[in-house]
Amino acid sequence: MDENELLKLIENGESEKVELKPSLSQINEIVEAISGMANAKGGRIVIGVSKSGKVTGIEIGKDTVERLSNKIVNNTEPKVYPTISVENADERSVIAIEVKASAEKPVLAFGRAFKRVGNTTRRISRDEYEKMIIEKKGIYWDGQMCEGANLKDIDKEKVKWFLKEARRERGLDMPGNVPIKEALLRLKVVRNGILTNAAVLLFGHEPQNFFTSAEVKCIRFKGANVSESMLDMKIIYGDLMTQIKGVEKFVLEHIKLESWIESGKTERQERWEYPPKAIREAVANAICHRDYASPSRAQVRIFDDRIEFWNPGRLPEGWTVETLKQKHESKPWNPLIARHFFWIRYVEEVGTGTNKIIDWCREWLLPEPIFEFTGTSLVITIRKPVSKEELTKLGLNARQIEAAKYVEEKGSISNREYQRLNSTTRFTATRDLTELVKKGVLLRVGKGKRGVKYVLVLMQNAAKMQQKSSAGENMEDIT
Numbered sequence: 380m381d382e383n384e385l386l387k388l389i390e391n392g393e394s395e396k397v398e399l400k401p402s403l404s405q406i407n408e409i410v411e412a413i414s415g416m417a418n419a420k421g422g423r424i425v426i427g428v429s430k431s432g433k434v435t436g437i438e439i440g441k442d443t444v445e446r447l448s449n450k451i452v453n454n455t456e457p458k459v460y461p462t463i464s465v466e467n468a469d470e471r472s473v474i475a476i477e478v479k480a481s482a483e484k485p486v487l488a489f490g491r492a493f494k495r496v497g498n499t500t501r502r503i504s505r506d507e508y509e510k511m512i513i514e515k516k517g518i519y520w521d522g523q524m525c526e527g528a529n530l531k532d533i534d535k536e537k538v539k540w541f542l543k544e545a546r547r548e549r550g551l552d553m554p555g556n557v558p559i560k561e562a563l564l565r566l567k568v569v570r571n572g573i574l575t576n577a578a579v580l581l582f583g584h585e586p587q588n589f590f591t592s593a594e595v596k597c598i599r600f601k602g603a604n605v606s607e608s609m610l611d612m613k614i615i616y617g618d619l620m621t622q623i624k625g626v627e628k629f630v631l632e633h634i635k636l637e638s639w640i641e642s643g644k645t646e647r648q649e650r651w652e653y654p655p656k657a658i659r660e661a662v663a664n665a666i667c668h669r670d671y672a673s674p675s676r677a678q679v680r681i682f683d684d685r686i687e688f689w690n691p692g693r694l695p696e697g698w699t700v701e702t703l704k705q706k707h708e709s710k711p712w713n714p715l716i717a718r719h720f721f722w723i724r725y726v727e728e729v730g731t732g733t734n735k736i737i738d739w740c741r742e743w744l745l746p747e748p749i750f751e752f753t754g755t756s757l758v759i760t761i762r763k764p765v766s767k768e769e770l771t772k773l774g775l776n777a778r779q780i781e782a783a784k785y786v787e788e789k790g791s792i793s794n795r796e797y798q799r800l801n802s803t804t805r806f807t808a809t810r811d812l813t814e815l816v817k818k819g820v821l822l823r824v825g826k827g828k829r830g831v832k833y834v835l836v837l838m839q840n841a842a843k844m845q846q847k848s849s850a851g852e853n854m855e856d857i858t
Contacts, residue, residue, distance in 0.1 A: 380475060385468050389425060389432050391827040393498035396422035401429050402437060403447065407489070408500070409476070410454050414488035415495040417459055417481040418503070418511075422495070427473030436471030447474070456487045485511045496754055510672060520672055521577040521713040525589055528574040532589075535559050537582045537618060545722035568715060576671065577715035580619050587616050592676050595622055595666065597629040599681045614676075619666055619716065623725065626662045626679055631655070633681050653686060653761055657739040657748070660732050661759045663725045665690040667717050668757075675756070685762035692757060700750040700757075703733040736761070746787040762787075773818055778803065779811050783820055783835075791824075791832040 380388075393399055396419075398412045409424060416422035427437035444463050452458050462477040485492040485508060492503040492511070503511070510520070538559055545551035553565060563569050568578035580586045586593055599611040611633065615625035635652045665677045670692035678689035694702070695710040709730040711717035720726040733750065740748050740761060749760040765787060770780045778801040785800055786792045792800070797808040812833055815821040821833040 380464070380466060382467055385425070385466055385473075385475065387827075387829070388423065389428055389434065389468065391830045392432055393430070395495045395497060396420060397498070398422065398424045398500070399428040399430055399432065400424060400426045401435055402426065403443070403474075406447070406450055410451055411488045411491075411493045412495075412500045413451060413459055413461060413476070413478050414455060414486050414491075415493040415500040416478040417455075417486040418484050418492060419480065419495045421478050421480040424476040424478070425468075425473055426476070427471065428468070434469040434471050434473065436468075437473060439465055439472050439474070444474070447476075451476075454489050456490075457481070457483045459486060484515060506672065519712065519714055520670075521580070521715040522570065522575050524570050524573040525576045525579045528579050528583075528589060530560060530574075532579060532584055533559065533563070533574070533582050534584045534618070537620075538562055541582070541620075541719070541723065548724040549722050551722055566719070568719075575715065577713065577719070580671070580716065581719055583618055586618055590671055592674050593671055595626050595662075595677045595679060597626055597679045597681075599633040601683075603682045603684050605680070619720075620723070620725075622666055623659070623662055626666075627655075627659055630658050630662075630679060630681065630686065634686075652763065653745070654739040654743045657736045657743075657761055658686070660726075660736050660739075661686075661688040661761065663720060664688070664732050664759070667720050667726055668692060668712055670712060673755075684765075685760050688759045688761075690757045690759075691755065693755075694752055694757065700752055703750045704737065706730075706734070733759075747790065749790065770820070773820065775815070775818070775820070776811070778807075779815055779820075782811070782815070786821065786833065786835055791834045792821075793829075793832050 388397060389399065391397070396416065398409075398416075400409055403409075403426060409426070412422075412424055416424075428434050444465065448460075448463055451461060459478065459481070461479075464475050464477075466473050466475045485503065492508050493500050494503050494507070495501075513520070513523070539555060542551065542553055542555055542557070542562060546553070546555070553562065557565070560569075563574070563578055563582075568575050568581065576590070579589050580593060583589070593616075595615040597611075597613045597615060598609055601607045601610050613629055615622050615629065617625070630653075631651070636649055637652065638647050638649045641648050662679070665679075665688045669677050669690045673691040675691040677691060678687075680687040680689070692712060694700070695712075698707070698710075707730045709717070709727075717726060726732060736748055736759065740746070744764070746762055746764055749758075749762070751758045751760070765783065767780060767784075770783050775783065778797075781800060782792055782797055785796070792812075794805060794808050794812060797803070797812060798805055801808070801811075803811075812821065812823075815833065816823050821835065823831060823833055825831045
């Protein structure tokens, strides 16, 4: 790593992939951070730098690096062999440790497993640890045996309906009169003669008897904030297919349906304010890919200006929200459930769902949807465009209105992008952006000269949620 790259990394501050330590006296914390990074996406630790980013330097003897390396190797399991180098920063010596994401998770430090949450290192809970061990063996939650469940808990009519739909949609080669027990075996939702979690969630009479949080909380808020009163709230339960239909019905009951007569056409034209296909995909995504071991429910929040789909869980290893906007493979957390949703055409198995949501919103002339990961949940926000008239009422000038529309389309804007967009100076861009923040249009996020960006304030609610999630609060506490 050259000095300029190192100084830029330090300037941007701590993050999920960067840890700054003033000295080697915090060696145990350094090893724990290595465990957290190895269990996540990897990262870098720089020793000889304060939390504020001031380079203090460190005294380095002839065996300092060797002793550090031995401390890391001897106290991690499986062994971690990071790249350790002595670097110069502001004419001072520092130690840089580069940690790669481990292929053998979980990685322990001093016999305990850690994870990175934002810019902090936290101990992995027992439940998370057991989940990682199970996934390491290739057995996902939905494929685990459901203790206490038997054929009496399965609704035969639901199985018959599924087989009929799967034959019609995908040509499933299974007759409708096949015995229920055989059908479940052939659908691979029985393991060692016992029903799996997937079998109960997909075909159970009352899945919530086994999984109390396997529900969707739907809320229609008054206004644009969670602090506003609720106009309507409903808990959607039952099997997963029933939940998708119930959530979709709730959403369509609480969004507008525009209608008009076009010249030369006898039939009335109709159009929902949000694309129904995008709604169905977002709902199916939240229900199919959520973490059912989490005590939190999936949520759908409807506001005056947007719909948020909250999915408890985490992104696949190495993914960011940007991955969801690009071409990507399918990595479902619940492969059995995803496979059954595929058979009835509720999802595709090629990782195109989020890309389709983006395309459908564009076809509807809506801004690009926002994808956010709070640390405990994936949130998809489908939103309305902000009108030029609304922005003008706020007293914005033409440059600021142009920038607000740019952020709505692109998701964020930097000072440099503002200068380029409006052909203006840095001084003017800074003044305009500061005013946009004061007027509550934009929110300033990030650190460092190049790390600062401005996003729409509607993301502020998600930021508050992230803070609460990081503090260990459930999503239900917000509402």
